[in-house]
Amino acid sequence: xxxxxxxxxxxxxxxxxxxxxxxxxxxxxxxxxxxxxxxxxxxxxxxxxxxxxxxxxxxxxxxxxxxxxxxxxxxxxxxxxxxxxxxxxxxxxxxxxxxxxxxxxxxxxxxxxxxxxxxxxxxxxxxxxxxxxxxxxxxxxxxxxxxxxxxxxxxxxxxxxxxxxxxxxxxxxxxxxxxxxxxxxxxxxxxxxxxxxxxxxxxxxxxxxxxxxxxxxxxxxxxxxxxxxxxxxxxxxxxxxxxxxxxxxxxxxxxxxxxxxxxxxxxxxxxxxxxxxxxxxxxxxxxxxxxxxxxxxxxxxxxxxxxxxxxxxxxxxxxxxxxxxxxxxxxxxxxxxxxxxxxxxxxxxxxxxxxxxxxxxxx
Numbered sequence: 138x139x140x141x142x143x144x145x146x147x148x149x150x151x152x153x154x155x156x157x158x159x160x161x162x163x164x165x166x167x168x169x170x171x172x173x174x175x176x177x178x179x180x181x182x183x184x185x186x187x188x189x190x191x192x193x194x195x196x197x198x199x200x201x202x203x204x205x206x207x208x209x210x211x212x213x214x215x216x217x218x219x220x221x222x223x224x225x226x227x228x229x230x231x232x233x234x235x236x237x238x239x240x241x242x243x244x245x246x247x248x249x250x251x252x253x254x255x256x257x258x259x260x261x262x263x264x265x266x267x268x269x270x271x272x273x274x275x276x277x278x279x280x281x282x283x284x285x286x287x288x289x290x291x292x293x294x295x296x297x298x299x300x301x302x303x304x305x306x307x308x309x310x311x312x313x314x315x316x317x318x319x320x321x322x323x324x325x326x327x328x329x330x331x332x333x334x335x336x337x338x339x340x341x342x343x344x345x346x347x348x349x350x351x352x353x354x355x356x357x358x359x360x361x362x363x364x365x366x367x368x369x370x371x372x373x374x375x376x377x378x379x380x381x382x383x384x385x386x387x388x389x390x391x392x393x394x395x396x397x398x399x400x401x402x403x404x405x406x407x408x409x410x411x412x413x414x415x416x417x418x419x420x421x422x423x424x425x426x427x428x429x430x431x432x433x434x435x436x437x438x439x440x441x442x443x444x445x446x447x448x449x450x451x452x453x454x455x456x457x458x459x460x461x462x463x464x465x466x467x468x469x470x471x472x473x474x475x476x477x478x479x480x481x482x483x484x485x486x487x488x489x490x491x492x493x494x495x496x497x498x499x500x
Contacts, residue, residue, distance in 0.1 A: 157457050161403035161434070164453050168435060173446050177439040181234045185225060192218050192252075199359065208360060212368045216318075216375025222252040223380060224424025230261055232437040246337065250344035254318075254352075256325035258335050263324070268436060272388055272409035275396040279388065284313060288393050289483040307478030314381025318373040321380070383422075386413055386469035387429040390476035391462065404459055406433040407450070411472075412463040419466070420444070430461065 168174055195218060199211045225234075229245035232238050249257040263278045270276035274288060282291030286303050295303045302309065329335060329342050357365045391409045394400060400408070413419060413427035420427060420440065428443035431450055438446060454461040464472065 157401045157403050157459075160453050160457055161401070164403070164434070164449060167449055168438070168446060171445075171449075173442045173449075174435070174438060175442075176234065176236055177441045178235065180439070180441050181225070181228070188218060188221050188225070204360060204364070206364065206367075208364065208368055209371045212371040213375045216372045217379060219253055219372075219376050220379040220383070221424065222248060223255070224383075224426070226253055226257070226260070227264075227424065228440060230257065230264070233439050246341070247344065250325075250341050251348050254345065254348055255321045256328050256341055256345065258338075258341060259321075259325045259328035262328070268433065270394075271406065271433065272391060273394045273396060273398070273405075280393065285310070285477065286480055287389065287477075289480060292480050292483050304481040305478065306481045307474040307476065310385070310474055310477060311378070311382070314385070315374045315378050317377035317381045319377065321377075382470075383424065383426055385473055386464075386466065387411060387426055389473040390469075403434070403453070403457070406430065407454055407459050407461060410462070411469060412447075412461075413466050413469055414463055415466065427466075 191214075195211055195214045198214075199208065202208055202211065226245045226248040228234055229241045229248060232241040234244065235241045245261075246257040249255055249260060267277050267279045272280060274280070274290070280287040280291075282288075282294060284299075284302070285306050286292035286295060292300075292303050306313070325345065329338060329345070335341070353369070356368055359365075360368060388409055388411065391411055394405065394409065407430055410429040410433050412430050413423065415422075415427060420443075425432065425440035425443055428447065431438065431443045431446045434450060435443075435446060451461055453459075
């Protein structure tokens with residue numbers, strides 16, 4: 138956290154920045170003093186039990202239904218349940234569930250590969266970098282240019298068919314995130330079989346291999362080949378859609394910072410995040426990610442406490458003049474789609490030759 142603890146008198150922008158840093162230190166003290174940092178193991182145990190019961194119910198339904206296209210309803214239910222387990226793994230990785238960091242880490246390390254179907258290490262590497270530098274060009278992997286370009290510089294690198302897709306990427310967003318589940322599996326494989334060191338590599342590979350081998354074997358054993366492929370496609374599509382639809386509202390369409398920008402921790406985290414309005418149902422639906430501002434300011438705060446922390450954060454932001462963004466879920470989607478389309482339209486003619494463009498620019 139930038140300059141945390143330095144209280145020497147300064148002038149100008151440095152003094153303002155230091156005052157905001159001190160405000161975050163006071164905010165953190167208030168959260169601890171009011172008990173907002175305490176753990177809620179009972180909440181997570183009950184939630185985990187409900188999800189396990191729902192998973193058992195889905196499995197029972199799968200067996201009882203047999204050879205019928207109604208199995209696609211079970212596939213959709215599994216996509217939802219695996220996403221809910223992903224929320225739990227995310228919270229365990231952030232040490233939100235247990236007091237012991239070791240217990241949290243092992244919970245996430247088992248939950249991720251075995252029930253979600255993705256590598257714990259791959260997730261932690263990417264997500265930690267995101268939390269440290271949200272929406273910072275070149276530092277936040279969540280805004281690296283891939284199929285989707287999140288800023289104009291990224292859009293400008295696209296040519297031909299990819300550029301054509303980029304120009305309409307906002308409108309295509311909900312179609313593209315259907316494939317997010319496959320992308321996460323691919324990222325997991327790249328991490329686990331890559332050259333960089335991976336702690337407990339063999340364990341993660343074993344858990345993931347067992348999970349996918351057993352799951353796919355059961356599906357193809359119980360269903361005809363065509364129906365089995367459809368089942369897996371629907372499950373992965375629902376999983377990817379649910380994951381993408383839960384994470385997209387949090388930062389997309391919010392300010393993007395340059396790599397060298399000097400912004401204090403409090404301002405950076407609040408300015409680049411968006412909260413989603415809604416009650417307890419929204420908390421469950423988005424796994425607490427709807428309180429994105431509070432989650433970034435207090436990454437290890439338990440989900441039930443995030444709503445209460447909102448009042449403290451808003452008060453500090455109002456005092457320091459930091460914009461605090463909160464919308465409905467549908468409003469956030471409209472903002473994200475419009476923003477991505479605007480970025481996409483900043484790209485050049487998708488079928489213009491790059492050499493011709495360079496020649497024209499030099500004239």
